[in-house]
Amino acid sequence: MTVELLRNAVRPYAWGSRTTIPELLGRPVPAPHPEAELWMGAHPGDPSHVVSEDGTERSLLDLVESDPVGQLGEDCASRWGGRLPFLLKILAVEEPLSMQAHPSAEQAAEGWAREEAAGIPRDAPNRNYPDPTAKPELVCALTEFHALAGFRDPHRTVRLLRAIDTPGLTRYTELLAAQPDSNGLRALFTTLITMPQPTLDQLLPEVLDACVRHVKEHGEFDTECRTVLELGEAHPHDAGVLAALLLNRLTLHAGEALYLPAGNLHLYLHGTAVEILANSDNILRGGLTPKHVDVPELLRVVDFACGDMPVLRGERGDVDDRVAVYRTDAPEFELARLEWADDDNGEVRLGASGPQILLCTEGELLLCSEDGTKIELRRGESVWLPARDPDVRIRPILSGPARVFRATAGTCA
Structure with missing residues (x-):
């Protein structure tokens, strides 16, 4: 088994918390500066590093690029051009983010081509489409999590x-x-x-x-x-304040999730969550931020469908009710939550289904492979499971409670 612990990058955005991520990682609290996101994946801007038993490290991005079929599996590598299609994050939201939406695959490809033809550098602050891919995302609350998302039923908005x-x-x-x-x-x-x-x-x-x-x-x-x-x-002095009156105001409780497909206008307000998203940087902002705002381009991609936003709670599996899967139509990713109650030390088998990242948010767990290899996973730690690995079994080291989030590539056609 080549499953290895990950060392992950922390992004220090101003809207982040000085306590949430340091506490999760077992570091001194408070941190000197706000820490907003913990990234787990092979994003070119801040890839995770796999840590071998001897302490040596290698960029997960380099690992995937050097062996795409072995790391991702043949189907995933072929479909996504040798790229890991998802990015897993911890979000620590202390202050509201920008009002934003993300493009569809077709919109992203068109926008990217347009900006390439215009000669806008890919790292320019006014670049809307640094890559030609869609960016659907799903956010799952770890604490009470507050957000604005999607347009409220217009009759209620009139009220x-x-x-x-x-x-x-x-x-x-x-x-x-x-x-x-x-x-x-x-x-x-x-x-x-x-x-x-x-x-x-x-x-x-x-x-x-x-x-x-x-x-x-x-x-x-x-x-x-x-x-x-x-x-x-x-x-x-921001028009986004008035525009916020049109959006659904949501409070998620731990374990509840929102799926934000292409065109969904949203704004995270406060709380801690696990987020999984397509491995893309395409964001169209409409306000409430000092970053680049492009209202005309935002209006090109926003979906004005209205009504209540569905809250996902995870579908329990037929084989093991410890596993709850958040079903979406996103082909890039799928998120599952694995939970063990008090005094439960039963095993869950993780089938070989392409690349996987496991993130522990509660308890201590043991991963075992068919060849007898074992690795311990503690709160705040994450591991990389390449596609070529055999089936892995996971259970609490002593007994629950314990919780792990499992990120995989999507299963949608």
């Missing part, structure tokens, strides 16, 4: 806007009330996100004052108004 009505807001509310469907949402979102700055500077304080009154009155949309106030405090 929200009327609950915080101001003289300046009425005309926009009635725009949606006259056409409470996806086309109406497109028209209103476009109007808000492209609003001239003088108009925005007059309207936004009105709306924030109305949200304050609604919160004081314990109104129906208390949570939505508190979120808008939080965003308005951080970004007092």
Whole structure:
């Protein structure tokens, strides 16, 4: 068995936490600076390193590139051009991220070709499409996790806007009330996100004052108004604050997940989560960030379908109810959660199904292969299982509780 522990990169973005990732990894708390993401995979920007028993390390990216069939399996290597198609992360969100969406495969390929022809350097800060691939993602809560995602049912949004009505807001509310469907949402979102700055500077304080009154009155949309106030405090002149009024406000509990396909407009607010996504950097931002914003390009890719966002809880397997799989239509990835309750030390067999990354978030576990090789996996640690490995069995070293997340390539056609 060539399964090996991974040493993973930490990304120090300003919106991150100074405690979550250091605590998970057993490092001193608090960290000197915010730590936002822990990356596990073969992303060219920050690949993991496999650590051999003798302490030597090798980039997982180099390992995959030197032996794509052995590491990924023939089918995966052929389909994804010798690339590991997914990236696994821990997200530690202390402050809201940008409002963003990701392109479909067709949109990404077209955008990449367009920017290549225009001669925009791939590492330029104004580059929207540094690669020609889609970027679907799934986020699974480890703690209570707060997000905005997808457009709320327009009839309910009209109720929200009327609950915080101001003289300046009425005309926009009635725009949606006259056409409470996806086309109406497109028209209103476009109007808000492209609003001239003088108009925005007059309207936004009105709306924030109305949200304050609604919160004081314990109104129906208390949570939505508190979120808008939080965003308005951080970004007092940003049209994204108004656009956020149109999105579903969600609270995920541990083990619950959101799947964000191409075009889904979303914004992570607070909490800790495991995220799995296609191995791509294509992000279209619409605001609430000092990073590059390209509203016209965002409008090209946003999906204005509306309604409640499905919350995934994982489908239990027929063979072993310790395993819950988060089913999506993403061909690049699949995420599963393996859990052992108190006093449970039973084994779970991980079939040879292409490349795998295992991440332990609770307890201590033992991995055993058919040849008798064993490796221990503790909280915060992750391992790489290449496709050529035989079946691996995993169980708690003593007994539960224990939890492992398993990332694999997708099974969709």
